[in-house]
Amino acid sequence: MxxxxxxxxxxxxxxxxxxxxxxxxxxxxxxxxxxxxxxxxxxxxxxxxxxxxxxxxxxxxxxxxxxxxxxxxxxxxxxxxxxxxxxxxxxxxxxxxxxxxxxxxxxxxxxxxxxxxxxxxxxxxxxxxxxxxxxxxxxxxxLALICQIPKLIEAGTIDSNGKLVRSDEVISLSTDIPPCKATELTWKDSRKIETRxxxxxxxxxxxxxxxxxxxxxxxxxxxxxxxxxxxxxxxxxxxxxxPLIESEDSKRTSGAAGSFWLEDTSCMDWLDTKPPESVIYVAFGSAASLNQHEFDELALGLETSGHSFLWVVRSDLTRGTLLNYPVGFLERVADQGKIVEWAPQELVLAHPSVACFLTHCGWNSTMESVGRGIRLLCWPSFADQFHNASYISDIWKVGLKLTKDKSGIISKHEIKTKIELLLSDKSLKVNAANLKKESQESxxxxxxxxxxxxxxxxxxxx
Incomplete structure (x- = not known):
């Protein structure tokens, strides 16, 4: 003690x-x-x-x-x-x-x-x-990468305001720390939101x-x-x-601590009706966002996967615009999916019906997932999320990265294909279980x- x-x-x-x-x-x-x-x-x-x-x-x-x-x-x-x-x-x-x-x-x-x-x-x-x-x-x-800022300025990779000078640079600190492309440094924003x-x-x-x-x-x-x-x-x-995570025997009411959003616990009853490891959990944290095209492709990718899904759709997920689902989508997936504005995430990840997590790769979500032995499908967009995704897919090997097409979009076909690859790869499941054991022992x-x-x-x- x-x-x-x-x-x-x-x-x-x-x-x-x-x-x-x-x-x-x-x-x-x-x-x-x-x-x-x-x-x-x-x-x-x-x-x-x-x-x-x-x-x-x-x-x-x-x-x-x-x-x-x-x-x-x-x-x-x-x-x-x-x-x-x-x-x-x-x-x-x-x-x-x-x-x-x-x-x-x-x-x-x-x-x-x-x-x-x-x-x-x-x-x-x-x-x-x-x-x-x-x-x-x-x-x-x-943090180690952020601490390289003075050296990156001195080397001419970035200027004193953080703007890229040499965008083809790759920063590597150790063989066991994922290398980082200069274009994916923590302060770079691939979303290119012009309003801020x-x-x-x-x-x-x-x-x-x-x-x-x-x-x-x-x-x-x-x-x-x-x-x-x-x-x-x-x-x-x-x-x-x-990892700072709730114990697996926590009560369902405990998940609200520290949440800025009102959690919809009805999704837990919905999960109770699903077979073990059958549900795709989808959430992008409190800040990540999608444009309308990305949102449509995600919706259709989940639908065509054929798997049950629990999807967290914040009211501001589509960058401040009104949420517009593909025509007929909500009616077609009425029996396949559950959509909520916010979920008690740790309780969801601990539920036996959850098979994997399609995530933005925020560090909290990453820790909550690996601490539960959950496999991850990575859709990073800014800040540290790209580096976290590299830990997940390249170092720990407990997940896969979604890849954009030539137009810069993650297509419904890519989503459907990667879901199938993730769920069929036994080595990812074994690695996730081993990482969970290590986290518990720590x-x-x-x-x-x-x-x-x-x-x-x-x-x-x-």
Whole structure:
């Protein structure tokens, strides 16, 4: 068992306000709270006007986690100068410092903040001398690539604004870390959405991440040494404590913790009616999107596969346009498919009827899948998703990548064909089962993630 705490630690956790960042940090909050640590979790904002804390209060109270709302100014204005942005961030950081100083219940003993918000850690460490820890929701491999930014600029691969100079470059850090094409660097956006400067925003975040990673005393990850041994060896200050997933015997009501979206649990009853390993689960996370042509091809690919499918279709999945299904599609698949706006994903992935997951390859979805032994069909679109897809298909060999045709579209034929290949390849199933076993062993006593979590707890009580 983990050692009991000499005194009750009280940590302040500060997430970046996006589901892919906030949810794994909240899971970590629940985990440390179960070991006698008090957690004050800062609600820094919302996504799609859906408040985060209201989805989590019921579970949080049970786990000794308290929510507070504090503005931390995570989004700088496009026309702000660097000096203005720095001044604003320092002013907002004072909100957190005041919160820490005014806690009447117990003293804050440590601050854990998302790696994209390292400036908060710097301000608090300087002003209060409170121990600080960064939390990274990406893979260790993705962080290692981001930390190459200065070298990529020096080598002339990118300019100081992150724009490609030599697009044919391939960045390779180790034989066990997937190589990365320059066109698929974390801040590059293959979607080419013209309504927002996504690449500029992502590069700014990546620069912050790189700076935080270089200065942080410790960085906690939702990963494990078994998944990324080479990447772990690159940075001795990394603490992979994952995978952070619900236990398989969790109740069906537990999945809502940390979700910005209202989960439709009716899909669980629908899954109960299906044979084992017969359902294709399809979801693209909270941010990835499709154009109408891609959406149509996906719908028709699922239909022509002949397999039952559970498809998560957010209201904004087709890039802000109204959802339009192919003519007659909903009527034809009425008995074949189930469509919901949001699903309790971990519960879905743990269900015996699910055969595979067609995914955008976000890191949380990746961890939740490999921790369940689920095979993956990869449809990445931006950020770290391409690198995650390479881990899945090339390193772990637990899934396949979907390939675009000459017009840049993933066709219904490609989807149907890859589903059949994925489900018929026995080696992928064996590899997925082996990876699941490794993930389970890593969080057991004497496992690598267990030991790292114990080290993390010891950091909290210093």
């Amino acid at each position: 983990l050692k009991s705490m000499a005194k009750q630690a009280h940590i302040l956790m500060v997430p970046y306000p996006a589901q892919g960042h906030a949810k794994p940090l909240l899971k970590l909050a629940y985990k440390v709270a179960s070991h006698g640590v008090k957690v004050t979790f800062v609600d820094t904002g919302s996504v799609n006007s859906k408040p985060f804390a209201t989805k989590s209060d019921k579970v949080a109270k049970h786990n000794n986690v308290v929510f507070v709302s504090v503005s931390v100014g995570v989004k700088a204005s496009e026309d702000q100068t660097q000096a203005e942005t720095t001044m604003e961030r320092r002013a907002q950081a004072r909100n957190l410092i005041d919160l820490i100083r005014n806690r009447k219940d117990s003293e804050i003993t440590c601050v854990v903040a998302d790696v994209t918000m390292g400036w908060i850690l710097t301000e608090i460490a300087e002003k209060l001398q409170v121990p600080t820890v960064a939390f990274c929701p990406l893979s260790l491999g993705s 400067d996504t690449e500029k925003s992502l590069f700014g975040l990546c620069k912050t991440v790189q700076e935080t990673a270089e200065s942080a005393e410790w960085i906690v990850f939702n990963s494990s040494k078994e998944f990324e041994p080479a990447a772990c060896d690159l940075n001795p200050r990394c603490l992979p404590v994952g 969080v057991l006593p004497e496992g690598s993630s267990f030991k790292n979590f114990e080290k993390f707890l010891n950091l909290l009580r210093r």
